[in-house]
Amino acid sequence: MEKVTVNAGVGYDILIDKGILDSAGKLIADVIGKRKALVVTDDNVDGYYGERIMHSLSDAGIEAMKVVFPHGEASKSHSTLLKIYEFMAVNGYTRSDFIVALGGGVVGDTAGYAAATYMRGIDFVQIPTTVLSQADSSVGGKTAVNINGGKNLVGAFHQPRLVICDTDTLDTLTPEFFSDGMAEVVKHGMIKSAELFDILSNKDIKANIVEIMKRNVTIKGRVVENDEREKGERMLLNFGHTLAHALEKYYNYTGLTHGSAVAIGMSTFTHIAERRGMCQAGIADKLDALLEKCGLPLTDDAPLHELYTLSLRDKKHLASGMNIVICSDIGKSEVVKMSVDEYAEFLKG
Ligand SMILES: NC(=O)c1ccc[n+]([C@@H]2O[C@H](COP(=O)([O-])OP(=O)(O)OC[C@H]3O[C@@H](n4cnc5c(N)ncnc54)[C@H](O)[C@@H]3O)[C@@H](O)[C@H]2O)c1
Structure with a gap:
């Protein structure tokens, strides 16, 4: 497994390897402990990898629930954010819990901004599953959603606590x-x-x-x-x-x-x-x-x-x-x- 450390925010590691999705729960527990997780993903990614991440978290002793929204840029919105916030509030998520963003840049940006703002900011972990999100958007802490006035106009700098890149997930991407x-x-x-x-x-x-x-x-x-x-x-x-x-x-x-x-x-x-x-x-x-x-x-x-x-x-x-x-x-x-x-x-x- 390759590891790159980024000294931004409190500092975090980016772990890269083939097939590390199934070890994600343990890798996360090692860094942020066994607090309660909310997995945020889109319907495409959920179909491929949702069950595997939930199993991996539960095997590591991490209690987790999941929010799934429709794939595509249109979901990078305040209405998706509200669904995430409400789900967390109703299910008793506190400031010491954390979000796992499983998906491409749309999921990472939206779930990251939810983490930056829920209860004035909670931890989050990025598990990017597209070339763009592994090479670029999951690193750097830029999170945002779109408004009618423009793309990425509302957002925050909020660095993740850990980034896990399983390059095998790229095998299910369309060639485009x-x-x-x-x-x-x-x-x-x-x-x-x-x-x-x-x-x-x-x-x-x-x-x-x-x-x-x-x-x-x-x-x-x-x-x-x-x-x-x-x-x-x-x-x-x-x-x-x-x-x-x-x-x-x-x-x-x-x-x-x-x-x-x-x-x-x-x-x-x-x-x-x-x-x-x-x-x-x-x-x-x-x-x-x-x-x-x-x-x-x-x-x-x-x-x-x-x-x-x-x-x-x-x-x-x-x-x-x-x-x-x-x-x-x-x-x-x-x-x-x-x-x-x-x-x-x-x-x-
Ligand atoms: N935060 C940043 O620094 C930063 C940088 C660049 C881009 N972005 C943002 O990233 C977004 C684009 O991200 P993207 O290109 O990853 O698009 P995306 O998140 O929309 O994903 C592309 C498509 O691939 C699907 N998908 C994702 N992973 C898959 C997998 N492993 N197998 C099969 N299908 C999969 C998704 O459901 C979606 O339909 C834009 O909103 C852009 O603004 C952010």
Whole structure:
């Protein structure tokens, strides 16, 4: 079993291995004792892994109940939160009990925010079951739900007490969701690790998934340790995301997945940066080859001038400019400050 420690919040371990779901109860008991647990999951994940986690907790002597909500982004809402809070209150959950988030980023973000707010904050454990949640969202303590006014607008920083990644759970993901999550994995290689990029490009990804996840959570964990509240280095994690967010808005959050949008954002900006001499020659083609290997798109037909307008998310950008993440080489990234006019010029290619 691989272990990565993150020194954020009270500090926590990320445990990664094939098949560790059945030992989750014991691993949790070792860290937070045998207090009462609430497992929060979605209906898809419950069908695959709900019974196994409940058995594992009960075998370890942990009393547990379960709340299951419908899968999908629409469940990342205040109405789901209310169901969790009410269930906990009716069933006598106290401040010393804890939540286990079993699922992808939707479950992790929603259950994490429930844990951040129920009785002013209780402990929680992440058991991520998607590529995106294992490589990215389960680490770092960002929790949130959506409101009509926008995605992730209501949330809190609340670090988990433990993260358990069973990479075997990724075997039941659809190929589309597997590819989608790989965009953030490629991003981590681009911004911080030429070695990770090399493994992804030259080795069989599924055969090396434990090693790949270990490297991902190490990168994410180190960035979060240096900048828990996203004031500086954490901005590097936005590589590809400025254009991705604009693309997602352009398509009204339907049709184009987040991972696809990030892939297009990374490729587009790296090609422009290369043409403008802001990075080593040849890296855009290497990036494209890896994105294609992962089943991700490189380009889109949305007009760049419309994406430019959509990129200026709020008036703040007009005054303070844009923070654009550029990789000067594979594994090396920096935040480049641009005025909105410079950004418009940059987008012209
Ligand atoms: N907190 C953060 O730092 C952070 C970072 C990035 C993204 N996010 C959030 O993460 C969310 C997206 O997460 P996601 O991509 O994991 O999507 P998701 O949670 O919706 O999961 C994707 C789909 O796969 C299913 N699923 C999950 N695990 C499975 C498994 N092992 N086998 C079969 N099916 C499975 C789910 O039921 C769902 O239908 C977004 O809401 C995004 O805002 C948060």
